[in-house]
Amino acid sequence: MSITRSTTILDPSPAPIEEPWPEGSGLEIVGSSAEMRRLRLQVRRIGPHFRTVLVHGEAGTGKEQVARALHGMSHAADGPFVVCHGAALEEAIAGHLKENDWSSHPADAIGCLARMAQRGTLFLDGIxxxxxxxxxxxxxxxxRHDSTQNHIEASRPNLHDMRPNLRMIAASSENLKILSSAGRFQPELYQRFAMVEITLPPLRDRREDIPDLTKFFISQLAPLYERKVLAVSDEALERMLSYSWPGNVSELKGVVRSSISQVEGDRLESHHLPMLAQENPPTSASDATAKSAKLQDVIEQHVLRVLKGCGGNKVRAAETLGISRSTLYRMLDASVSTILQ
Known part of the structure; x- marks a missing residue:
């Protein structure tokens, strides 16, 4: 597949040169931006040695993918990777105990999770x-793990009194430091995880990665829909680059999935992206025009609010706005005189 447009963002502090990432491993951290190159280097450095890691980022930024990459780079890569969401932890473990007929054991949810992830990695999403x-x-x-890590029992550990040989990765879209200060998160638990912290940038701050991510998702998803998408049009890519992506990488993947299902040829076009049309016009020229129009609307609304607050007195309104009366008159004549009539 060929992407017909690329975006280059100059970074005053270039990222270090990195070794090739293992392609096809399922551990891909996609993107050529400085942020992603630094992230891959960080994962390589942390992966073999970590015990606890905190991964922080907005929803949809790829926290689980980073956790899987850390697990894959660790000495526990052949062990289990157990995923559990913080809010549903108790319910999930209760179901697991029942399924495995362990209901008679006095194990709590955390101890059971440690048992499941023994010699592997426990990923606590939404901690x-x-x-x-x-x-x-x-x-x-x-x-307990800290106090016994050099004296792990050789026999099968008891479910209730776990001495785990595992790694833990916690992920959060909230600032745990603020939550711990407010009494909504255990301060010592935060401190333990925050000793090694990875922060993921939102997609809007690394837009130059959108072409690479789009190509990656198309390669993953097109075969599932029996499509052979080979290219993305300039107009489609422009629309994707100008969109704000509040749902980050997860939203981009969903948009690519939806658009692929509509493609009949070998090219993804702007009309395959109706979900982005409301926020972003399809071309850069119209995008600039639309942004200018929106800014003018904001100015007009502000002037009208001030004028109304001054009882229609243009002299007072001009003083409040910090502009001359002649400037105010020109603005009213050019933009909103018909509204005031």
Whole structure:
């Protein structure tokens, strides 16, 4: 596939040269931006040695993918990678205990999770949503691990009294430091995870990665829909580059999935992206015109509000706005005189 447009962003502090990333491994961290190159280097450095890591970023920025990459780079790569969401932890473990007929064991949810992820990695997504009591049990588990990590029992560990040989990765879209200061998160638990912290940038701050991500998702998804998409038009890419992506990489993947299902030829066009049309016009020229029009609308509305607040007195309104009366008159004559009549 060929992307017909590229974007270059100059960075005053260039990222270091990196070794080739293992393609086809499922551990891909896609993007050629300085942020992504630094992230891949960070994962390479942390992966073999970490015990606890905190991955922070907005929803949809790829926290689980980074966690899987860390696991894949670790010495526990052949072990299990267990995923659990903080808010649903107790319910998920209750179901697991019942399914495996362990209901008679006095194991709590955290201890059971440690058992499941033994010699692997436990990924706690949305840890900020974990109940405080569960956070405390997790903290105690980490404390036990610290005190016994060099004396792990050779026999099969007891479910209730776990001495785990595992790695933990916590992910959050909230600022845990602020939550801990507000009493909504265990401070010591935050400190343990924050010793090694990875922060993921939102997609809007690394737009130059959108072509690479689009190409990657097309290569993943097109075969599922029996499509052979070979290119993305300039207009489609312009629309994608100008969109704000509040849902970040996850939203981009969803848009690519939806658009691929509509493609009949071998080219993804702007009309395959109706979900982006409302926020972004299809061309750069119209985009600039639209942005200018929106700015003019904001100015007009502000002038009208001030004028109304001054009881229609143009002299007072001009003073409030910090402009001359002649400037105010020109603005009213050019833009909003018909509204005031």
């Amino acid at each position: 900020h949503e974990m109940p405080l009591q569960t956070q405390l049990r997790l903290l105690r588990l980490l404390q």
